[in-house]
Amino acid sequence: MAAEMTTMSSRIDNPPLQSSEEHLIEAGAGGISFGLAELWQQRELVWIFTKRQIFVRYRQMALGIFWVALEPLAYLSMMTVVFGMLLRVNTGKYPYAVFAFAGIMPWLLFSKATTAAANSLADNMGLISKVYFQRLLLPVSGVVRELFDSAVVFVILVLLAWIFGFPPTAKLLLAPIVLLYTSVVALAVGLWLASIMVPFRDIRPLLGLILQAGMYATPVLYPPDLVPQALLPYYQLNPMYWTIELFRWLLLDRPVTYTASFGYSIGAVVVALLTGLIVFASGQKRVVDVQ
Amino acid sequence: MSSDVVIRVEGLGKRYVVPHREKDEGLRARVAAHLKEYVPFLRHGEDDYFWALKNVSFEVRRGEILGILGRNGSGKSTLLKILSGVTQPTEGRARLKGRIGSLLEVGTGFHPDMTGRENIFFSGAMLGLSQREVRARFDEIVDFSGIEEFIDMPVKRYSSGMYVRLAYSVASMLRSDILILDEVMAVGDAAFREKSQKSMEAAARDGRTILFVSHNTKSIMSMCTSGMILGNGLKLFAGTTEEAITEYQKDLYADDPNGKRGYGWKDLDTSPRYGSSSARVLTWLSMHNAQGVLSEQFFTGRPIRFKVGYRNAVPNQAYIAILIHNGVGDRVATVNSTHDAVGVRICGDGYVECVIDDLRLGAGTYTVMVDYGTSLGRPGTSISKDCVANAGQFSVALEGYLEGVGLSETQGAAHRSNWTLVPSASFSVDATEKSNIGL
Numbered sequence: 001m002a003a004e005m006t007t008m009s010s011r012i013d014n015p016p017l018q019s020s021e022e023h024l025i026e027a028g029a030g031g032i033s034f035g036l037a038e039l040w041q042q043r044e045l046v047w048i049f050t051k052r053q054i055f056v057r058y059r060q061m062a063l064g065i066f067w068v069a070l071e072p073l074a075y076l077s078m079m080t081v082v083f084g085m086l087l088r089v090n091t092g093k094y095p096y097a098v099f100a101f102a103g104i105m106p107w108l109l110f111s112k113a114t115t116a117a118a119n120s121l122a123d124n125m126g127l128i129s130k131v132y133f134q135r136l137l138l139p140v141s142g143v144v145r146e147l148f149d150s151a152v153v154f155v156i157l158v159l160l161a162w163i164f165g166f167p168p169t170a171k172l173l174l175a176p177i178v179l180l181y182t183s184v185v186a187l188a189v190g191l192w193l194a195s196i197m198v199p200f201r202d203i204r205p206l207l208g209l210i211l212q213a214g215m216y217a218t219p220v221l222y223p224p225d226l227v228p229q230a231l232l233p234y235y236q237l238n239p240m241y242w243t244i245e246l247f248r249w250l251l252l253d254r255p256v257t258y259t260a261s262f263g264y265s266i267g268a269v270v271v272a273l274l275t276g277l278i279v280f281a282s283g284q285k286r287v288v289d290v291q
Numbered sequence: 292m293s294s295d296v297v298i299r300v301e302g303l304g305k306r307y308v309v310p311h312r313e314k315d316e317g318l319r320a321r322v323a324a325h326l327k328e329y330v331p332f333l334r335h336g337e338d339d340y341f342w343a344l345k346n347v348s349f350e351v352r353r354g355e356i357l358g359i360l361g362r363n364g365s366g367k368s369t370l371l372k373i374l375s376g377v378t379q380p381t382e383g384r385a386r387l388k389g390r391i392g393s394l395l396e397v398g399t400g401f402h403p404d405m406t407g408r409e410n411i412f413f414s415g416a417m418l419g420l421s422q423r424e425v426r427a428r429f430d431e432i433v434d435f436s437g438i439e440e441f442i443d444m445p446v447k448r449y450s451s452g453m454y455v456r457l458a459y460s461v462a463s464m465l466r467s468d469i470l471i472l473d474e475v476m477a478v479g480d481a482a483f484r485e486k487s488q489k490s491m492e493a494a495a496r497d498g499r500t501i502l503f504v505s506h507n508t509k510s511i512m513s514m515c516t517s518g519m520i521l522g523n524g525l526k527l528f529a530g531t532t533e534e535a536i537t538e539y540q541k542d543l544y545a546d547d548p549n550g551k552r553g554y555g556w557k558d559l560d561t562s563p564r565y566g567s568s569s570a571r572v573l574t575w576l577s578m579h580n581a582q583g584v585l586s587e588q589f590f591t592g593r594p595i596r597f598k599v600g601y602r603n604a605v606p607n608q609a610y611i612a613i614l615i616h617n618g619v620g621d622r623v624a625t626v627n628s629t630h631d632a633v634g635v636r637i638c639g640d641g642y643v644e645c646v647i648d649d650l651r652l653g654a655g656t657y658t659v660m661v662d663y664g665t666s667l668g669r670p671g672t673s674i675s676k677d678c679v680a681n682a683g684q685f686s687v688a689l690e691g692y693l694e695g696v697g698l699s700e701t702q703g704a705a706h707r708s709n710w711t712l713v714p715s716a717s718f719s720v721d722a723t724e725k726s727n728i729g730l
Contacts, residue, residue: 021388021389021390022386022387022388023376023385023386023387023388023391024384024385024386025373025374025376025379025380025384025385025386025387026380026383026384026385027304027379027380027381027382027383027384044416044421044422045416045417048412048413048416048422049413049416052402052405052409052413055405055409056402056404056405059404059405060404127399127400127417128377129372129377129378130377130395130396130399131375131377131393131395131399131400131417131418132375132376132377132393133417285379286379288372288377288378289307289308289378290308
């Protein structure tokens with residue numbers, strides 16, 4: 001006991017920091033701050049949080065990290081059987097499996113990252129209601145976690161394309177930009193939903209349905225040529241349309257026709273991200289009170 | 292503000308929206324009530340709100356340990372949540388100087404699937420330590436917790452005691468100018484509590500400022516340098532620790548004008564319970580001291596009196612038992628109505644009184660479980676019908692019953708003992724005595 005006491009007091013004898021920090025807590029204070037500067041200060045925490053989420057997800061699984069690859073590959077096989085072999089979707093000179101995978105991979109990133117960001121507050125209420133940190137790190141680390149998974153899947157995709165006769169080219173170096181852009185799109189949607197999700201859990205199943213519908217409204221499993229010409233300008237407003245088209249260009253050298261909708265969709269993403277940050281910044285202040 | 296004042300709170304208030312009523316029928320009404328709860332401009336009168344904290348102002352100086360007393364729902368936790376930045380105030384402001392560390396629960400960020408080691412790093416990070424700091428102190432943390440062998444095992448396999456020790460060890464590494472604690476010290480075994488108390492005192496000597504919330508007057512008394520009482524969201528009193536505790540206890544009694552409700556009296560009608568039947572037989576529990584006055588503070592070796600109300604008890608072979616558990620959940624006493632050779636016939640509606648002449652418990656806080664059931668009056672024949680696990684709580688002080696190092700709630704029953712020194716000359720046992728004791 002005496003020995004324990006000594007170790008303990010040696011610990012406490014550390015002088016306090018006497019830091020010059022000053023905190024003002026005030027009703028309705030702060031105006032609107034995105035919290036980006038604070039997030040940058042806490043970047044170490046973002047990384048730790050992401051790492052923990054990755055560990056926790058695969059820890060108790062017999063196949064562990066292999067699920068990262070197994071899940072999309074299993075999905076791809078199902079889709080190839082249904083759409084490639086039974087419905088015989090015409091993908092021109094590109095084998096269906098590799099054509100579909102080039103769409104499924106970025107779509108899965110988008111869909112999972114959106115879900116992760118949207119659920120991030122609701123899933124971590126225990127932490128939010130007990131300790132202060134910049135809440136923005138929750139959706140951000142949710143998206144980063146999915147980005148990690150999709151990096152692994154991306155490597156498999158490149159190998160698969162190679163097997164099907166599409167060797168990697170220098171264009172692949174652009175892939176990280178496209179993946180990052182996809183994550184930003186997901187983050188924008190997720191930020192909008194995260195704080196609303198806490199009191200309105202209805203959004204959780206709703207989001208699942210909308211993402212399912214979104215997959216069919218995006219050329220993931222079929223080529224966009226199937227869409228009527230008149231609808232195309234609207235169809236192309238979907239940012240994920242461009243992500244997937246660009247991905248097929250990177251991997252399979254499938255030509256992309258740029259239209260005005262490309263610019264509009266980028267504009268829409270920027271607006272969605274900025275407004276999403278505002279919605280999140282004001283919503284996260286209240287989530288503890290409305291959970 | 293003056294250089295010495297570290298925390299200045301001015302007119303702090305926090306308003307919550309009253310949750311929508313269940314009586315609203317139909318989908319439209321439900322959606323409307325739900326929306327009203329979360330969409331600010333749909334709310335109207337003050338009826339829709341409830342103030343958890345109202346117009347609270349105070350100052351804390353460097354090195355002060357302020358104990359905040361108050362019963363459940365008095366606004367204590369709301370105040371700490373605001374000061375630690377978890378939630379925002381509705382009105383007023385608070386100014387805090389220095390780095391803030393807050394411990395509102397034990398094991399912040401602990402994940403059951405992760406090992407002790409991983410949780411130390413993560414929890415440390417959540418509490419505001421950098422990974423470098425945690426790494427530098429890792430051995431100390433493990434050492435302090437005393438669970439080296441299990442450090443690479445997922446914490447879900449830990450006993451609750453091990454879990455708490457590890458969690459507290461991480462928390463004790465927190466180096467901040469202002470420390471905000473919400474009754475986290477009230478967990479763990481007695482030795483560990485003593486350690487944490489010492490660490491708090493030393494931290495305050497170093498010039499750290501501590502806000503400590505509790506409804507345990509004993510821990511406030513032993514640790515704090517000043518006290519404040521909150522009740523129904525208002526600041527009721529501020530002064531020295533002794534004054535605050537006296538005032539707090541007075542307030543507890545004052546709240547009890549007709550001898551019912553509150554201090555020493557518990558309504559069991561709505562308490563969660565278990566038992567083999569759905570019948571709610573147990574209705575209330577009260578605790579009285581030797582003079583018959585309602586109390587929650589008792590003394591070793593002196594009487595304690597329980598009264599248990601019941602209704603619709605079955606006529607035959609009914610028993611009522613009072614089971615006492617210590618702060619770590621161990622059973623320390625079982626007092627059964629069938630223990631009394633005379634026995635009582637519990638039947639229909641009424642109440643029973645149970646008097647224990649000399650309470651044999653050590654110092655601490657205990658929980659009372661009340662159990663009703665049927666039995667044939669022989670061991671192994673009891674069937675529990677209605678049982679309230681957390682019927683009430685009371686504290687026990689030794690008050691000179693035992694001297695010296697005393698006896699805590701986790702050290703077993705209190706026995707007065709006589710000790711005599713045996714002179715060393717007679718230490719060798721002689722032959723007759725040997726044969727007497729069978730050697």
